[in-house]
Amino acid sequence: MEFDAIDALRDRHPAWRLLRAANAPLILSFLGDFFVEGNRGATAAGEVASALDDALYALNADPDDPRFPKAPLAYLEDWAAPEVGWLRRFYPPASDEIHYEVTPAFEKALAWVESLRTRSFVGTESRLHTVVELLSQIVHGSETDPEKRLVELRRRRDELDREIAAAEAGEIRLLDATGVRDRYQQVAATARELLSDFREVEENFRGLDRQAREKIATWDGSKGELLADLVGSRADISASDQGRSFQAFHDFLLSEVRQDELSTLLMRVSALELVIQDPRLRTIHHDWSEAAERAQRTVRQISEQLRRFLDDQVWLENRRVLDLVRAVETTALTVRERPPEFGLAVDEPGVQIALPFDRPLYDARPASQVESLVPPVPDEDLDTGLLFAQTFVDQARLAENIRTLVPPRSSALLSDIVQFFPIEQGAAEIIGYLALQDDDLQVDLDDSDETLLDYTVPGDEDGTASRRRRARLPKVTVTRR
Template sequence: MEFAAIDALRERHPAWRMLRATHAPLLLSFLGRFFVEEGRGASPEGTLVDALDDELYLLNSEEPDTPRFLRPAADYLADWASTDAGYLRRFYPLGTDEIHYDATPALEKAYAWVQSLQVRQFVGTESRLQTAIELLRQIAQGTEVDPEVRLQELGRRKQEIEREIAQIQQDPGAGLLDITAVRDRYQQFASTARDLLSDFREVEDNFRALDRSARERIATWEGNKGELLEELVTGRSRIDSSDQGRSFQAFYDLLLSSSSQDELSVLLDRLTSIEDLGADRRIRTVHHGWAEAAERTQMTVRQISEQLRRFTDDQIWLENRRVLDLVREIEATALTLRGGPPPDVGLELEQTGVDVALPTERPLHSVRPAAEVDSLLPPARQEEVDTSVLAQQVIVDPARLAARLRSLVPERGTALLEDVIAMYPVEHGAAELVGYLALDSEDIEVTADETEQTVISYDEAGRPMRARMPRVEVRRR
């Protein structure tokens, strides 16, 4: 980094200002333990004031003759959440009138840096090397377009698994990790778990910044409502299709999976049951902390959508009021002109002809035939109706179809739709084919060649079906 960039960070970044603050040890120790170590989210002011009061009492009791912290706890919190500081976020949640405080990404970064200064008795390296190698393998395997190479890699992994199975059958103790290797992997897992919570707070802050910018655009917009809505909806779509948005959504779907939650619970129980490891008991419920942090991030995204809905409702109300004003203005003008139009209003036209209507041009009277009306209807007979059709609704997820295309088609590559369906057979009939044609994403382009046709076979409700359609090509940008 350049000198100017570092100097700007020193003066403006809240994390750097926090390290230079007068009461930096107090705010880092208390806020770091309350929000980071205990994994708490936004908390009411009363809870935070009580906890800080206890902390100040303990610190002042160590030196009763010369207490260091004389101000009330609420004053410290207000200073830390001020605009000049930016160490805490101070806000009113929806539906409550009590002030809440939440940690900022700057607090997470400053506390993590201070923690990194401590001397560690054990520094694991072997597990991190294996993790780095495994990530490289996943990248290489996930970007290899040659199926033969991918099959060779899968065959190699299959041989390793079979060899490991044979070793365990011969020696049940083969492949067990010693306590040093377990401690190495536990240290890496604990660090990754804390980093995930910190990353969630930063992602939430990024989404909140987008929400603020959307509110500013709405408050200062003077043009057409449709143009603003298009801009805001496009911005929301851009977030969902960005790398950060897709990664977050994939993590959220995986975390909320019942199988993933059950597996995490079993694995964390096994981890905390190793007595020689001395694992932190809070690790046992770390996946609940991930879920809460992810839900807070999703709540921020939902607030952006709610802001769009409020804007639409407010604009409709204003437009309806404008229509009523125009109607009242027309009524007032009509009442003014009721006694006779003013002399300068109206047009004079010369009559160019006279309409002549002869009596014999009128039609003679014709008698209508009498109509018979039978109001007695035969009783309706009971019919057997199959109500199971109501539960057989088909919902096609466009995000799932797009994920299939991204997994098969490399960047700047192309593929035919029938080849994609050969790898992923149609599950929801013609609706799924239409879903492929309707995909609209920044990195996926679906085009149809009307000059050529293809026939796609699939099963729908247990019956073989065939769809004749133009040749469709999928291209990754």
């Protein structure tokens, strides 16, 4: 980098500005522990201020001469100022309380400070193996010659055959303690870097969403051109390298088989006594799911902007039609008394004849008789079976099904849930899933995709056989907070 570029970064970049701040230790320690280590996204201002108040109380040991005399909310407002850029301050949809979340610039400063700490063990072997493995995947994954690919596949098969033969003979090669610690250190560092990368991906998606909002607010062309531009932008996000990589990662997390495999591996690694355990690594896959869902929610906001724009345009067009109708009525009232001199006079095609005696004569209505004594109705045999044939969907059972399959702070598709708990009460049970309102459960519908749910309608008592049905719904995602 050139001198001018570095000088501009020193003056303008929020991360560099944070490292030069007088309260940098307070900012890095509190925000890093609360947001980064706690894997929190947007959090209400009251909750953040309460946690900061506790931290300031511990730091201000001398009440007569406090190190940090300002109120917690004053510190948060200073850190979220536009010229500072360490916190993002905003109002989320359907909320009237200010929320805060850290920016990617803060995480870069925090990661640099953490890298300054002296490490008792610096592993290099695992990173070398990772580099070689990635280079091998690039070379062989881009090979178009079938013969060369077959040679590589046969070589890998021979290596597996030799390992199988050695294992059958009782010769098992194990990693030594150094190799285990080396690889564990790299896994922990990569897992934390992924969470930091998710915040940057979310910030990039939020920037694209902001551009779409600005374009809608300032657009003065036709609606079709704007929709084509916005839909193209949405397609560019999905088709970009960042979008495709993020979608592949998100699909991996939503796969139940992959989640089970990852949970098993993390559990077995956490049971090893050869390494100093990182407590956050045990549930890192849940943190990934929550961070990925926040980024996915930001992408869905662009689709919501399109829908809101269409609704606003329909309202404006309807209002334009009403304005035209009122203008025509006003003009007609203006010229009614003084019609214009120009025009055509059209003779009546005929004369309307009205005969007075064609009207019917007055016909007196007969007096009505009111019978106050109603004769009793004989008892009838009523079919009360319909009262007991009503279908009741137990939403508590549906919520328990979701909690059984979905861990806390993770998501799953409704189609995956009904594979383990088949639908027994038809369309009423599907509607029961969509209408869940528990505090720890959230049901989201994505109109950009669809879900097909197969279920069986049970037969009636009169001998009607059960029937297979298929429901077509938008993509339904169930999130457990």
